[in-house]
Amino acid sequence: MSSVVTTDVIIVLLYALAAVTTISWLWGRQKDTVPALIGSNGFFLPSYKASYEFLHHAADIILEGYIKDREGVFRIPRFFQWDYVANGARRISELAAAPEDVLSFKEGVGETLQVPYMMGPEIEDDPYHHHTIRTTLTRNLGRCFPEVRDEIVCAFDDVFRLETEDWKIFTVFPAVMHVVARTSNRLFVGLPLCRNKEYLSLGITYTVAVFKRCHILRLFPKFLRPVVGPLMSPKEKARREALRFLGPLISERLAKQDELGPDWPDKPNDLVSWLIQDAGPDRTASSIAWRVVVTNMAAIHTSTIAFHHTLLDLAAHPSHIQPMREEVERVIRQDGWTKAALNNMHQVDSFIRESQRLNGSSALALNRKVLAKEGFRFSDGTVIPYGSMLSVSGQTVSHDPANFDHPEVFDGFRFSRMRGEQQGQEESIFKRHMITTAPEHLPFGHGKHACPGRFFAATELKAMLAHMLVTYDIKSDKDSDLKQAPQYSFGQARKLDPTAKIWVRKRQ
Ligand code: HEM
Known part of the structure; x- marks a missing residue:
């Protein structure tokens, strides 16, 4: 007592x-001249009531701010501090272009995901794996595509196990997560580990823990985080597990490299090899194994959420199925199952981009921290104070009639039509690709820190959708037709319905 x-x-x-x-x-x-969205302007600290309200209604409150002033900047209440949200294309471009020592991506992610506690200070201080993903991994996507495709086919087979011609019902989220985790790890660690259920569940469990606990840790005042952070961190356990699965494989490769040089014969072409090449002094089995897990975290949750929505959108808008099937079959007849073929699947690309447009997983995008002592100044003179978090309202721009015709309508071929209409105008055509970011399309962020894994994500997700279209019939589960209804939010994070289901059968 x-x-x-x-x-x-x-x-x-x-x-x-x-x-x-x-x-x-x-x-x-x-004195701060930026108006508060909720809570009183007069207070230095937001009230507990306003912070609590924001925690549970963030998306609505941010939308309200956008409707009030589409070019404005607002303060949003967090426990113990105000954060800032900017609206409008001009401000988004200014924020995305600001140098790191003025507006920091590293510190912004550090705060949003609580990186030092959830992943470790070395990940924040030297994120060399970002460079590996942006360069070597992306360059190898064409060469590695046959393995990626093979894993997609086998993983869907294993998940669906359709032995008869009958319809079978599936919960979308776990099914998609299994396929995404396996396919990504075929590229990251290769066979047989990418099919090891225990290894895959390490990446999944760690990812889910990070995304849950980082939000909870942010509720604590900063000075308490060094005490509470280590107690809540899933890192040590995941690190030990990572070494158990990946240690022998990485040690063997390090030994071969020491003996035979960096380009030893039959060196596997996967993320482990690419990380060893980029690791510098941090070249130990333990630290490389940890980078693989951290890459899993960045890749699996995001891609699973995107494909979860894609499948539910497909089931809810079945008129898109036949035209996309025809496109996939025409392109495959011409180019075979290759990465180049995916580039010619414009409707498939457009469908996923449209699904991303309407189903952002966060109400806020481009989370940055102000590092300039004099604050960050927008071109209209608005100043965001030193040490604050600044973001943009990522979801609202996608729903703005100024940016999209009938923005509330799901129109799977919206972007492929735009590309068709603009044939010949090279610059505009590339604006409509799934991987292309823009101030009005922020699922992958924008500017120099736009997601470096988006080229892989697009390859993987398009190959998954194309495979599903030509191999299976799918239809909506009547009860989850209104699949958007159960979405709810915790702070800026929007949660999807993990119980949503679809029916699948062998293609008739
Ligand atoms: C549909 C799937 C994905 C989505 C929606 C997504 C989204 C994002 C977003 C919004 C950012 C922050 C950008 C910013 O604030 O400007 C980001 C960063 C990042 N993503 Fe992704 N991502 C996806 C897939 C992937 C994959 C497959 C990988 C790895 C192979 C990956 C690795 C990363 C990394 C390493 C960063 C940090 C970038 C940096 O420091 O410059 N992502 N992603």
């Missing part, structure tokens, strides 16, 4: 200390 009382007293004292420190820091700062 007395130890509980002591803990309570310590926590109250720590909170009081945080409040005094924050208030005195804010007191010395210039």
